[in-house]
Amino acid sequence: MKQESLFSEDNKRNAPLASRVRPRTLDEFVGQQHLLARGKVLREIIENDQMSSIIFWGPPGVGKTTLAEIIAEKTEAKFINLSAVNSSIKDIKNLMKEAETRRDLGEKTIIFIDEIHRFNKAQQDAFLPYVENGSIILIGATTENPSFEVNAALLSRSKVFVLNQLELSDIVSLLKNAIHHPDGFGDLDIRITDQSLEAIAQFAGGDARTALNTLEMAVLNSDTHSGGINISEDNLEQLINRTSFLYDKNGEEHYNIISALHKSMRNSDVDAAVYWLSRMMEAGEDPTYIARRLIRFASEDIGLADTKALTITTDVFQACHYIGMPECDVHLTEAVIYLSLAPKSNAVYKARQKAKKDVKESINEPVPLQIRNAPTQLMKELDYGKGYQYSHDEKDKLTTMKTMPPSLEGQQYYFPTEQGQEKKFKERLEYVKKWHESNS
Secondary structure, three states: OOOOOOOOHHHHOOOOHHHHOOOOOOOOOOOOHHHHOOOOHHHHHHHOOOOOOEEEEOOOOOOHHHHHHHHHHHOOOEEEEEOOOOOOHHHHHHHHHHHHHHHHOOOOEEEEEEOHHHOOHHHHHHHHHHHHOOOOEEEEEEOOOHHHHOOHHHHHOOEEEEOOOOOHHHHHHHHHHHHHOOOOOOOOOEEOOHHHHHHHHHHHOOOHHHHHHHHHHHHHOOEEEOOEEEOOHHHHHHHOOOOOOOOOOOOHHHHHHHHHHHHHHHOOOHHHHHHHHHHHHHOOOOHHHHHHHHHHHHHHHHHHHOOHHHHHHHHHHHHHHHHOOOOOHHHHHHHHHHHHHOOOOOHHHHHHHHHHHHHHHOOOOOOOHHHOOOOOHHHHHOOOOOOOOOHHHOOOOOOOOOOOOHHHOOOOOOOOOOOOOHHHHHHHHHHHHHHHHHHO
16 A cells, blocks of 8 residues: 655645655665665665664755655555654554554554654654554654664664765766756756756755755746756855755764864874864854863873863863854864874873772772871871871972872872873882882
8 A cells, every 4th residue: 555645746846846856766766875776685675565663864865755755655554654743642542553453454554754853752652562563664764863862662673774975976966867857847948067066966965955955946046048047156156155064063963073073183183173173163063062172182182291281272261251153263273273283191081090990999998097187186186197297398209108098009090101291290200109119
C-alpha cells in the first residue's frame, strides 16, 4: 500500500523547487553511495522491502526525507508521516491502535518521523511497545546526534544510518537536473555558467535544499532576454554573499568545532586553529565561551611550559567580557595564535589526574600533626604544629619535615617536561630531590 507524495498534482506547481524535483527512485538519488550503491545493505533492504526500524542521521538537505519517500513508494506497508509539532500523545496512541489492527490482518505499518529529536521523551516512549511487538516499523530522521536526542531503549531497537554532507559535484548535479527537469525549469531557457552553479553549490555547504532554493530565487529574480532567463553573476552574488553555517550552539556541531579548535592548537597547527575559531565566531558563538575554553587549554596543554599563556588567555577573557563581538574577534585570534605556537606540556593536567585518582582510591588520612595550624591552646596541647620546620629559616629553603600522608610518601604526581620554561621547573625539582636524598 503506497503513500501519495507529500504534494499532490494539483499543488505541485506551487511547491518549492526542491519538492518538485525530489528523486522518486534510488537510481535518481544523488550522493550517499556508501549506503546506496548497488550491493550496499541499505539499498538491499529498501529494494527487497525488508524494512526494520531505522534512523537516518545527517546534516540538513542530504536526502533523509527523500529516502523516506522512496521507501514509501517501494514498500507494501501503510506509510504514515508524523510531525513532532502537531502530534499529541493521544494522536500517537490512536495511530498505534490502528497499526495493531493492521498487524492482526497481516499488514505492515511504517511510521516516518522527520526531526525525531523534536519529539519529547513521553512522545518517544509512546512508540516503544509497538516497535517491540512489531506493530510498527519506525523510520526517524534527525540532524542531531541520536545518542543524545533519541531514547536509549528506542535507539537500541533501531539501526542508525549516517548520511554525509553532499559533495560539491553532487550539488552541481542536482542543480543541473533541476534546470532540465520537467517539474523544475525544463520548460524555460535557463542561462547560467558552470562557475555560477559551482558558486551556488559552494554557498549551500552540502545542503541540497539550500542550493535548490537559491537557484529558484536566482531564476525568479533574473531578467528575460531573447526568450531566455539570464542569471548574471551580479544578481547571483546578492543571493550568496554569506555562507549558511551548520552550527547549533546547543548541539553536537558546537562540541565538534570546539574540539577541532582545541586539538588544532594542541597540534600547533596555527592555521587550522584560526579557521575553526573563525567558524565559531561567524556562526555567532558567545565569545566568552571560547575565551573560557582557551583559559582551560592554557593550563591543560601548556601549563608551566609557558606561564604567560594563562595570563594572556585571562586577559582575553576580560577583553571579550568588556567589549564583546565583533570587536573582540582580534583578541581571540591573538590568543589562539599564541596558544598554538607556545611550547606544549600536559604535565600539570596529568599531575591533577593522578592525584585525583589517589584521593578517590586511597584512605583519607588525617593531616600530619606537624603541618596543622594550632590557633587554640587545646590544639597546641594535642601537638598540632609540633615539629613544624619553617623553610624560610633554612639556607636552601628546604627542610626534612614530612608533608605527605604516610601511606603516600614517595608518591610523585608532577613529571615536568623539558618544553619551554618547564625545563627550569624540572631542574628545580631534580635539585629538591637530590637535597632530600642527601639529608634524609
